[in-house]
Amino acid sequence: MATDSWALAVDEQEAAAESLGTLQIKEKDDKPKTEKPSVEANGTTKPEDNESDKPEDEDKEDRAAQSLLNKLIRSNLVNTTNQVEVLQRDPNSPLYSVKSFEELRLKPQLLQGVYAMGFNRPSKIQENALPMMLAEPPQNLIAQSQSGTGKTAAFVLAMLSHVDPANKWPQCLCVSPTYELALQTGKVIEQMGQFYPEVKLAYAIRGNKLERGMKIQEQIVIGTPGTVLDWCVKLKFIDPKKIKVFVLDEADVMIATQGHQDQSIRIQRMLPKDCQMLLFSATFEDSVWKFAQRIVPDPNIIKLKREEETLDTIKQYYVLCNSKEEKFHALCNIYGAITIAQAMIFCHTRKTAGWLAGELSREGHQVALLSGEMMVEQRAAVIERFREGKEKVLVTTNVCARGIDVEQVSVVINFDLPVDKDGNPDNETYLHRIGRTGRFGKRGLAINMIDSKFSMNILNRIQEHFNKKIEKLDTDDLDEIEKIAN
Numbered sequence: 131m132a133t134d135s136w137a138l139a140v141d142e143q144e145a146a147a148e149s150l151g152t153l154q155i156k157e158k159d160d161k162p163k164t165e166k167p168s169v170e171a172n173g174t175t176k177p178e179d180n181e182s183d184k185p186e187d188e189d190k191e192d193r194a195a196q197s198l199l200n201k202l203i204r205s206n207l208v209n210t211t212n213q214v215e216v217l218q219r220d221p222n223s224p225l226y227s228v229k230s231f232e233e234l235r236l237k238p239q240l241l242q243g244v245y246a247m248g249f250n251r252p253s254k255i256q257e258n259a260l261p262m263m264l265a266e267p268p269q270n271l272i273a274q275s276q277s278g279t280g281k282t283a284a285f286v287l288a289m290l291s292h293v294d295p296a297n298k299w300p301q302c303l304c305v306s307p308t309y310e311l312a313l314q315t316g317k318v319i320e321q322m323g324q325f326y327p328e329v330k331l332a333y334a335i336r337g338n339k340l341e342r343g344m345k346i347q348e349q350i351v352i353g354t355p356g357t358v359l360d361w362c363v364k365l366k367f368i369d370p371k372k373i374k375v376f377v378l379d380e381a382d383v384m385i386a387t388q389g390h391q392d393q394s395i396r397i398q399r400m401l402p403k404d405c406q407m408l409l410f411s412a413t414f415e416d417s418v419w420k421f422a423q424r425i426v427p428d429p430n431i432i433k434l435k436r437e438e439e440t441l442d443t444i445k446q447y448y449v450l451c452n453s454k455e456e457k458f459h460a461l462c463n464i465y466g467a468i469t470i471a472q473a474m475i476f477c478h479t480r481k482t483a484g485w486l487a488g489e490l491s492r493e494g495h496q497v498a499l500l501s502g503e504m505m506v507e508q509r510a511a512v513i514e515r516f517r518e519g520k521e522k523v524l525v526t527t528n529v530c531a532r533g534i535d536v537e538q539v540s541v542v543i544n545f546d547l548p549v550d551k552d553g554n555p556d557n558e559t560y561l562h563r564i565g566r567t568g569r570f571g572k573r574g575l576a577i578n579m580i581d582s583k584f585s586m587n588i589l590n591r592i593q594e595h596f597n598k599k600i601e602k603l604d605t606d607d608l609d610e611i612e613k614i615a616n
């Protein structure tokens with residue numbers, strides 16, 4: 131086996147690397163700082179600069195981009211079989227939960243909006259969150275559940291229910307971490323409020339310039355913390371004392387930026403004491419919890435655990451090679467021996483991913499390439515095409531390891547094993563790439579390519595961590611490969 135120390139080199143590059151994901155989100159608004167590589171219709175990209183051999187783990191850190199990607203590719207509600215945990219501020223008050231939207235006694239225009247969106251009944255988190263948010267007197271809420279479980283729809287419905295359209299001033303304020311995420315939430319407000327045209331929405335986002343001295347008449351304002359703060363303090367477009375509902379969305383993404391955290395707290399401090407405070411987050415680390423408590427006094431708390439992924443139904447193998455060319459050769463042998471409907475192949479760097487996608491195309495495969503230099507919208511389009519089966523192989527770096535459930539993918543190949551920036555096995559990413567939730571409990575096949583002592587060591591540590599044996603596979607023996615497909 132080769133004993134090259136690519137991992138070390140990769141670590142050094144990573145230490146020096148700027149967060150590519152963050153750069154992308156900014157590029158759209160702040161004018162591109164670099165030329166974009168050309169992306170063809172099928173998402174195949176030719177890497178054109180030496181950025182491409184940097185590891186792409188840092189993209190994983192870009193939670194705003196990941197969150198936006200999730201929203202763009204989501205086709206419907208994520209169902210979970212887990213139970214909602216509810217912690218009431220006043221344990222003596224009865225705990226209401228609803229099984230239908232009718233029970234909520236919504237304004238007819240809003241019920242019409244809900245049904246027009248195709249919602250038949252409340253999602254799990256909505257069953258508990260909606261009665262709390264719509265209660266009189268208003269109750270504060272901290273809610274945590276994974277992306278796609280219906281949080282946005284819930285607080286949008288609460289905001290629309292609480293405004294008085296006769297009053298021509300902002301009454302609900304919603305802050306989102308980025309421009310794009312604010313726009314996405316705005317779209318939901320517009321859709322759900324489509325039969326309630328008296329209620330108007332304003333966007334407090336960069337580039338939305340209003341004349342000094344004017345007052346906003348729209349009842350709902352959605353924006354990013356910096357601009358919302360400016361509109362309240364410097365420009366006085368909004369009178370914060372008249373706000374009845376304050377929503378802080380994507381708290382976990384928000385706190386990734388220190389400035390946002392401070393701005394959010396400053397906004398919150400200006401609101402009246404009886405303003406309803408609502409905070410939503412997909413995850414709930416300690417830091418999110420601390421922040422949430424500063425934003426939401428006397429909260430009710432609702433938590434919904436995410437569905438656990440497991441390796442139980444997955445057959446795992448490893449293949450020994452000496453170089454990336456040998457890994458590619460092994461891959462061709464696997465493709466020659468078994469029928470693979472759709473596969474995802476993970477590489478550590480863009481450069482390897484670009485190279486591999488090119489080689490596979492030359493072999494006649496229909497390949498899509500997904501990597502960090504693409505705009506989030508481009509990534510979403512590539513994933514959509516792959517889901518529709520237009521391409522059979524998706525070569526990717528870590529950027530899409532999370533958030534995409536492509537049920538028909540039966541084979542996952544780790545062309546490079548996932549390692550964190552310290553060169554340790556990234557077990558969590560391994561599980562996300564390969565694991566399946568109970569719902570998609572179909573059998574799957576995972577093949578790990580090993581090309582150095584370093585990667586063999588990583589593999590051993592992954593085996594130990596999950597306490598699951600990863601079998602050796604000889605890809606020069608076609609009979610042996612055929613057996614793994616059965």
Ligand SMILES: Nc1ncnc2c1ncn2[C@@H]1O[C@H](COP(=O)(O)OP(=O)(O)OP(=O)(O)O)[C@@H](O)[C@H]1O
Pocket residue numbers: 197200201204205206207208247248249250251252253256275276277278279280281282283284412
């Ligand atoms: N009660 C419902 N019935 C059917 N579909 C729903 C319901 N509530 C929400 N949805 C849909 O499910 C998807 C996810 O909902 P939503 O965006 O509100 O989730 P979320 O938890 O806020 O996720 P994220 O934070 O990523 O936006 C959306 O497409 C939304 O339109």
